[in-house]
Amino acid sequence: MLTRPASARKTRTLPQALSANVENMKSSLAGLVLVVFVNLATGADRPATPEEARQFIQDAEQKLLVLNIDAATADWIKSTYITDDTEGLAAKLDERSIAATVAYVKQATRFDGLVLDAATARKLKLLKLSLTIATPSDPKESEELTRIVSSMEGTYGKGKWCPSGPESCQDIEELTKVFAESRDPRQLLAAWTGWHAVARPMRNDFVRYVELANKGARQLGFQDNGAMWRSKYDMDAEAFSRELDRLWEQVRPLYLSLHAYARSRLREKYGDAVPAAGPIPAHLLGNIWAQEWDNVYPLLAPANADPGYDLTALLRKRNTDWKAMVKYGENFFVSLGFDPLPQTFWERSLFLKPRDRDVVCHASAWDIDFLSDVRLKMCIQITGEDFLTIHHELGHNFYQRAYSKQPPSFRDSANDGFHEAVGDTIALSITPDYLVKLGLLDRAPDESKDIGLLLHRALDKIAFLPFALVIDQWRWKVFSGEIPPERYNEAWWQLRLKYQGIAPPAGRTETDFDPGAKYHVAANVPYMRYFLADILQFQFHRALSQAAGCKGPLNRCSVFGNKEAGARLNAMLEMGQSRPWQEALARIAGTREMDATAIRDYFAPLQKWLDQQNRGKPMGW
């Protein structure tokens, strides 16, 4: 079945150097990068000139490029050959490039307030906005904040639930599996409560982290740390917040239908533990955070709507090997008009799990030299899921290559939602008809069989949207002071109730700190990119399908083989982040506004089906 490709991207363009390690993965661990920013007045004796600013940033991007290539190379070696030595070297080169970036940020304050040409101004702005946290100028406070963030991440990373002594301990990987597979409500409740207790000790640290991070952000001229995060989106911070609410309102009716349907089916399974009309308890949705619900698809699957084929079985029947799997992905892009991948891609990538050493198997797409040395790192298995993941990862690689002609500062996606969205856009084109074109499937099932595929995808992507929104809605309100420390947990559950219609399965008090049970909160990693990626990919898919002249239902459109769609896509990709994202969006979608109605279009057949299923049943909570 289709699941969200487990994938990451590894790029290290200049401004993003500071957050490159943590920009991936909604659910898994990633290394913490904390930026120590000392807001010193570094102005020279005489006023700086625009020409000096231009020289400065050009020099900075070239020097940082060299450092970042070294860091990326060491990181690659570490990830494909894990030893104490390779880890040590990678960490050292990472620190070196971060320290250099921080030094440049400090120096760049010299040019604040100057009237500059557009490119220079944007490069300086991107450099400054690359910080995910700014420590205060006071060295003691700076040291304290650094220590707190790494301590919270450490608490999370070491977190275990031990129901009956040390032998019984389970970490988050094991608990994730329990949630995916167990249908025993008592076991799930115990595991849920056990894992959430891990975050309690973070609570006081988090209060102090908020104070200090805000102080650092204010010294940079931002209202608070949340406002600093929101400023990365080429919009006024408040306008960006409103924009997200607008997008959510567009999707909400579909979410309500999905929620009502899931609730009624789960009630059939679990009885009164699931209320007929209230919120769904958070431990019964197949995921410890209730962030994606596709693991409970088997409990919710429609009768008579199975697609009738199994991609894994089809691939195996044809003796597909890893190379053929990757070639399918490459051919998709070539069919759109992109050049084939370079020879070095095939020579330097890691495609299979080695038998003699440890590697990081988590799929990721790399851009080692920011020019053409793109690579895939993946332990490919011949499954339908990996088939999708390959298409997704190559989306990153083709994006990386498309923007490689930009100056170093602009070699990244238009905003952080775009990179993930591109890979997923391509994965949306893996339709039954596409599989027929590849010769993998003899005949596409008729449209009545789409419901199973659509429901599975909705449990993944639509269920995820309100969750993604809540994580940073909560943090933004915490940073702004709207949610005071004494209401942290209460406010967390109010937001989860409001957006997700989810309730805690056990009593909560303010001794709990449930937000900290999610990695990105404990480790200071912004989350909104994942919401944006899920919105944008459908908008991209609709725009490309229209360019390709697809007249059928949107979920049946595949842009495979269409040069017109390829040209549209490339027009956006090659811009990198040289211009505000609204201009990149306009290139592909013909509008500067994000639009979640593409989601409603894509899932229209499912909406109709859900309406039938929900007839006479309560909606909402």
Ligand SMILES: [Zn+2]
């Ligand atoms: Zn990805």
